[in-house]
Every structure is written in structure tokens, then in C-alpha cells.
Amino acid sequence: MIVAGEGVARFVSEQVGAAICPPYSTMGLMRGDRLVAGVVFNQFEGFDVHVTLAGRGWTKGFVEAVGEYVFRQLGCLRLTATTEQPEVISYAQRLGGEVEGRLRDHFGPGRDGIIIGILRSEWKFGSFPPDCSAADRHFTRFPNKEACFEDTLPRQTS
Numbered sequence: 001m002i003v004a005g006e007g008v009a010r011f012v013s014e015q016v017g018a019a020i021c022p023p024y025s026t027m028g029l030m031r032g033d034r035l036v037a038g039v040v041f042n043q044f045e046g047f048d049v050h051v052t053l054a055g056r057g058w059t060k061g062f063v064e065a066v067g068e069y070v071f072r073q074l075g076c077l078r079l080t081a082t083t084e085q086p087e088v089i090s091y092a093q094r095l096g097g098e099v100e101g102r103l104r105d106h107f108g109p110g111r112d113g114i115i116i117g118i119l120r121s122e123w124k125f126g127s128f129p130p131d132c133s134a135a136d137r138h139f140t141r142f143p144n145k146e147a148c149f150e151d152t153l154p155r156q157t158s
Contacts, residue, residue: 001030002065008038015054018107027069029055029062039066047077053088063095064125071120078120082106082113089114096122 008028013020015038024042028035037055044050049070070079080100081092084107089099097118106113 002062003028003030003035007035009040011035012038012040012052012054016052016107018052020052025069027062027066029057029059031057037062041069041074044074048080049074049076050080050082053081053083058091060125067123067125071123076120079118081116081118083116084111084113089116092116092118094124096124098122 004026005028006026008026009020009024011028012026020040020042022042023044024040026038026040028038030036035055036057038053040052041049042052051066051070070076081088081097082103083089083092093099093116095118097116099114100117101115103113103115105111
């Protein structure tokens with residue numbers, strides 16, 4: 001089951017060992033009563049949203065839901081992820097992403113962040129027509145009520 005809420009942000013924050021500060025939206029994957037994966041969508045910049053992700057056991061449905069939210073609901077042309085985990089880099093590349101750079105000491109001393117960009121046109125799970133961009137509708141705020149995915153998902157409470 002896909003959930004949203006503060007519990008997802010806390011899970012991701014604990015997994016990556018870094019604070020995550022609002023504003024953000026979240027999406028998490030539950031297996032039974034346990035949260036196993038999560039995405040925090042923060043730093044919305046109109047045509048781009050930065051994501052922080054953590055966990056294991058990502059399902060095709062969960063990955064499709066992430067793409068649906070980023071590329072159709074938010075109307076972004078790209079998503080940007082920063083990670084230090086080699087398996088996340090590999091998975092992002094299989095989704096259509098490319099390594100675009102390195103942020104030295106991003107996760108602390110000696111822990112560089114690898115920047116990965118995934119373009120809507122290169123996303124491997126579903127296609128989104130060129131006219132689905134909603135970014136110009138809500139460029140100045142993150143995200144507007146119409147685009148807020150959290151409003152449609154059950155809350156993760158623990």
C-alpha cells in the first residue's frame with residue numbers, strides 16, 4: 001500500500017542520516033504494517049523537483065506512482081535525486097536517469113552525494129505527453145492544493 005505523511009519523511013531522514021525540512025510531500029511503500037521505502041519530494045522549482053529516497057523492495061506500482069506524481073501531477077520535466085548509495089544510482093539509471101555530478105561532503109565528511117537527473121522524456125515507466133506540464137500553473141508555490149498528492153493517500157502514522 002502507498003501512504004504519505006510525516007512518518008515517511010522521518011523514515012527517509014533516518015535512512016539517509018540527514019534532516020529533511022519542510023516544505024515537502026511524501027510517498028511511502030508499506031509491506032504489511034512496515035514502511036519499507038519512501039520518497040520525499042522537496043525543493044520544487046517549477047520544472048524540477050528534488051527527491052530524497054530510501055528503502056528497499058520498490059515495486060513497479062510504487063515506481064509508476066512516483067513518475068505519475070512528478071511528471072503528471074506536478075508537471076515537472078525532470079526529477080533530481082542526490083544519493084551516496086551505489087544501488088540507488090544503478091536503479092535510477094535503469095529508470096532512465098543519468099549521473100550529472102557530485103556534491104562533495106554532501107552527506108557529511110567524506111560522504112559525497114551523486115546527482116542523478118531523470119527527464120520525463122527518458123522515464124522508463126509510462127509515457128507522459130508533452131502537454132501534461134502543469135509547472136507554469138504553480139511555479140511560485142510547492143505544490144498547490146490541486147497538485148498535492150498527499151491529499152489522496154492514507155496517512156502513515158508511526
